[in-house]
Amino acid sequence: MLNDITLGQYLPGNSAVHRLDPRTKILLMIAYIVAIFLVEKMPAFIIIAAFILAVTLTARIPLNYLLKALKPLRFILPLMFLFNLLLVRKGNLLVDWWIIKIYDEGIKNAFFIVLRLSTLVVGTSLLTLTTTPIALTDGLEKLMAPLKLIKFPVHELAMMMTIALRFIPTLIEEADKIQKAQLARGADFESGNVIKRAKAMLPVLIPLIVNSFRHAGELAMAMESRCYHGGEGRTRMRVLKLQWGDLAAALITGALIAAILLSQRFLF
Amino acid sequence: MPIVVEKLSYTYMQNTANAHTALDDISFTVGDSEFIGLIGHTGSGKSTLIQQLNGLMQPTSGRVLVDGYDMNDKKQRAKGRALIGMAFQYPDYQLFDSTVFADVSFGPRNMKLDEAEVKRLAAEALELVGLDPAEMMEKSPFELSGGQKRRAALAGIIAMRPKYLVLDEPMAGLDPGGRRDVLELIARLRAELGCAVIMVSHSMDDIARSAERIIVLNNGRIRMIGTPEQVFADTAELTEIGLDVPKPMQLAAMLKQRGAAVPDGLYTEESFIEWLGRAVKHA
Numbered sequence: 245m246l247n248d249i250t251l252g253q254y255l256p257g258n259s260a261v262h263r264l265d266p267r268t269k270i271l272l273m274i275a276y277i278v279a280i281f282l283v284e285k286m287p288a289f290i291i292i293a294a295f296i297l298a299v300t301l302t303a304r305i306p307l308n309y310l311l312k313a314l315k316p317l318r319f320i321l322p323l324m325f326l327f328n329l330l331l332v333r334k335g336n337l338l339v340d341w342w343i344i345k346i347y348d349e350g351i352k353n354a355f356f357i358v359l360r361l362s363t364l365v366v367g368t369s370l371l372t373l374t375t376t377p378i379a380l381t382d383g384l385e386k387l388m389a390p391l392k393l394i395k396f397p398v399h400e401l402a403m404m405m406t407i408a409l410r411f412i413p414t415l416i417e418e419a420d421k422i423q424k425a426q427l428a429r430g431a432d433f434e435s436g437n438v439i440k441r442a443k444a445m446l447p448v449l450i451p452l453i454v455n456s457f458r459h460a461g462e463l464a465m466a467m468e469s470r471c472y473h474g475g476e477g478r479t480r481m482r483v484l485k486l487q488w489g490d491l492a493a494a495l496i497t498g499a500l501i502a503a504i505l506l507s508q509r510f511l512f
Numbered sequence: 513m514p515i516v517v518e519k520l521s522y523t524y525m526q527n528t529a530n531a532h533t534a535l536d537d538i539s540f541t542v543g544d545s546e547f548i549g550l551i552g553h554t555g556s557g558k559s560t561l562i563q564q565l566n567g568l569m570q571p572t573s574g575r576v577l578v579d580g581y582d583m584n585d586k587k588q589r590a591k592g593r594a595l596i597g598m599a600f601q602y603p604d605y606q607l608f609d610s611t612v613f614a615d616v617s618f619g620p621r622n623m624k625l626d627e628a629e630v631k632r633l634a635a636e637a638l639e640l641v642g643l644d645p646a647e648m649m650e651k652s653p654f655e656l657s658g659g660q661k662r663r664a665a666l667a668g669i670i671a672m673r674p675k676y677l678v679l680d681e682p683m684a685g686l687d688p689g690g691r692r693d694v695l696e697l698i699a700r701l702r703a704e705l706g707c708a709v710i711m712v713s714h715s716m717d718d719i720a721r722s723a724e725r726i727i728v729l730n731n732g733r734i735r736m737i738g739t740p741e742q743v744f745a746d747t748a749e750l751t752e753i754g755l756d757v758p759k760p761m762q763l764a765a766m767l768k769q770r771g772a773a774v775p776d777g778l779y780t781e782e783s784f785i786e787w788l789g790r791a792v793k794h795a
Contacts, residue, residue, distance in 0.1 A: 418605070424568050425606040428598035429668060430622030447618065450608035454654060458604070 253309075253369070254376050260489055261303035261374045266383025268490040272497045273371045279501045280364055286356060287512040288504050292363045295500050296370070303374050313369035314362055321358055328354035379482075381405045386484060399475025407463065415456060422451045513579040515542040515565065515596075515676060515708075520574035522560055522732075534560040536732040538574070542676065542708055549723030549740075550712045553754045556729040558712045562678050565710065566596040579675070594623060597674030597707075601681045603665035607653035612664050613638070613645065615653050619672040637671035638664075640701060659690055663697070670701055677701070679711045683718060691715070695722060720744065720758040720779040728755070744779045760784035 276295075283289060300310060314321070328350055335349030372380070385402035392398050423433070426447045433444050522535040534557045542548055552558050563569040564576055567583040576583040581592035597619075600606065609615035616634040625633070635645040641663040653664055662682070669677065682698065683691040695718055702709050713719050719726060719740070726743040728736040730753040736743050744750070747757050747765070756762070760781055764774040772791075778784040 421600060422605045424563065425598075425600045426608075426618075427568060428566055428593070428596075428600075429606070429619040429672065430594065431618075432622065447608045451605060454608075455604055 253313075253372050255305055255309065255373050257304055257374065259303045259374070261299060261370075263487075263489060264374075264493055265484055265486055265490050266375050266379040267386055267484060268486065268493055269371050269375055270380070270383050270387060272493055273368055275497050275501065276367050277364065279497075279504055280360060280367070282501065282504050283360070283508075285508050285512045286352070286359070288508055289359045289363065291500065291503050291507065292367070296363065296367055299367075299370055303370065305370070305373055309373060310366050310369070313366050313373075317361065317365060321361060324361065325354045325358050328357055377409045378406060381409070382480075382482065382484060399478075403475075411456070411459065414459070415452065418455055419448060419452050422448050422455075514544060515579075516577040517541070517565075518575050518577070520561075520564060520571045520576060522557075522564065522569065523572045526572060534732050535564070535571070538732075538734055540727060540734065540737060542710060544675075545702065545706050545708050547702065547709045547722055547724045548711070549719035549726045550710060550729065551714075551716065551719055551726060551755060552729030552735075557732040558729055559680060560732075561729065562598070562680055562710065562712060565676075565678055566593045566598050568598075594672070595675045596678055597669035597672055597676070598678040599666055599669045599680065599682055601684045603661040606665045606668060607661060610652060612643070612648035612651050612653050612656065612667075616648070616664065616667045616671050619668055623672060633671045633673065634667075637667040640670060640704060641667045641697060643667065659686075659693065662686075662694060666697065666701070670705065670707075673705065674707055676708045676710065679709065681712050681714065683713065683715065691718060698722070716744075716756050716758045717760075717781070720760075721781075728753070740779055741777050745776065 280292060283292065296310070300307060329346060330344065330350070332347060332350035332353050333345065335347045335352075337345060337347055338351070339346040375383075381402045384405075385398055388396070388398045388401075427433070431444060431447055433441065433448075435441075436444070517538055517540050520535055520538040521533070524532045524534055538561065550558050550561070560569065564571055564583075565578070567576070567589040570584060576592075578592035578595055581588040581595075583589050583592050607615055609618060613634055616637055617630050620630040620633045638645040638648055643660065643663055648664070653661065656664055666682075677698075679698065683694050686694065698709060698711070699722060701707070709722075711719070711722065723740060726736070726738065726740055727734060728743060728750070735753060736746065736749065744757050744761060747761070750757055757765075758779045760783070761779050764778050764784065767774050775787065778787055
């Protein structure tokens with residue numbers, strides 16, 4: 245019943261993009277976002293699109309995954325487009341019919357915002373498509389290490405994220421079993437109004453929450469009995485190491501930013 | 513009327529690359545108040561099969577008739593499901609309400625009975641499993657001990673007065689004493705309520721002790737079906753699919769190897785001990 249939920253969208257692979265250090269990928273994603281916000285002229289989006297396409301092909305990710313990444317935006321994108329189209333009152337008036345006034349600036353703005361948002365989402369989805377959630381948390385922990393100086397619990401936060409990710413499949417499986425157990429006792433999750441249905445979920449949610457507390461207790465015990473005492477002096481199984489590929493990726497992303505800036509200055 | 517399973521097959525994730533046939537052409541019947549043991553290796557399809565019985569999963573092909581109600585039909589399914597009480601492996605999957613009594617009442621209440629009847633059924637069920645109904649009015653299910661939780665969960669099922677009791681490894685994670693308690697409880701419930709029992713278990717000894725008929729599943733197919741005598745007689749076949757024979761039979765086989773004249777069919781502890789007593793007396 246619940247097994248069609250996909251969590252984390254990691255696509256296993258062994259491409260050059262997959263093999264990049266997670267730290268590199270996180271930092272380059274930030275650079276990529278900056279690049280998108282540097283775009284001021286529409287044609288520069290061609291450069292961004294070419295970049296996305298190149299990364300996708302290198303990572304051997306099917307192109308339809310890019311469209312899938314846009315799916316959560318299927319309502320917000322048309323809405324943003326319409327708002328900008330109808331509400332921007334600048335430039336030359338093109339259409340003036342009843343209460344609808346469309347200006348050329350509005351059309352430009354509408355396309356611009358849609359392009360910016362979609363490239364943002366599609367580009368960043370490449371990070372989660374090519375990096376395992378565990379590698380991502382590892383990378384984040386390393387990147388946030390300087391925050392330890394101001395007593396920010398970096399390691400604890402990363403450990404919490406790792407554990408949370410680890411337990412998502414377990415909890416889904418449990419929710420499914422609990423739901424079946426209650427169905428077998430005649431529970432009805434499908435009829436009635438919203439309030440009735442929400443109430444009908446209680447017999448599933450309560451055991452689920454109780455069980456997750458139990459899991460947490462057991463896990464804490466298991467970790468302590470293996471001498472876990474926090475991040476102090478802890479070594480890692482997978483040591484992150486920068487490679488030549490990381491340098492290459494950084495240079496390519498740098499080239500992307502340069503291309504956008506230069507082309508806007510001299511080309512478009 | 514019985515449960516009739518007809519040519520039932522089930523494929524997980526059909527029409528995808530990960531398609532996996534869990535059940536393949538399964539047919540059998542469960543007679544009234546019969547005790548059926550369902551055994552098989554992990555992944556043999558036991559859990560999938562019992563979920564088909566009360567329509568929690570629908571077959572890819574074939575059908576299940578519960579007292580004539582076709583479980584493939586959405587309307588008839590609700591009626592068929594009401595006849596089947598199903599207990600899952602762990603009580604923690606089921607207990608949720610603020611008191612044990614309220615939790616046991618959940619099933620009967622879903623059957624839309626009037627309040628007095630719900631109370632009567634819940635109290636009776638609690639008494640049957642050996643819990644005090646008055647005490648359980650105040651106790652939260654989460655305060656119970658492991659063994660009590662199992663009893664409370666069973667009470668929640670039998671409060672619905674099922675004609676068929678389906679148990680998925682009801683003894684999982686219990687020590688031998690706890691296993692015996694639960695087995696005895698199941699036997700008592702069956703005697704008092706006259707319900708049929710379909711029990712999945714990993715333990716050949718538990719199955720040998722209780723079941724009248726045994727179904728052996730292997731790779732989604734019925735490999736053997738018959739009385740304990742018939743099934744356990746074929747040790748070679750059971751070993752081949754990775755299953756054991758009951759411990760008394762293992763012991764009997766060892767004794768035979770050393771030249772003792774042990775008769776066949778001593779598959780429960782009781783019968784073995786009885787034979788041993790007689791043999792020692794004669795010697």
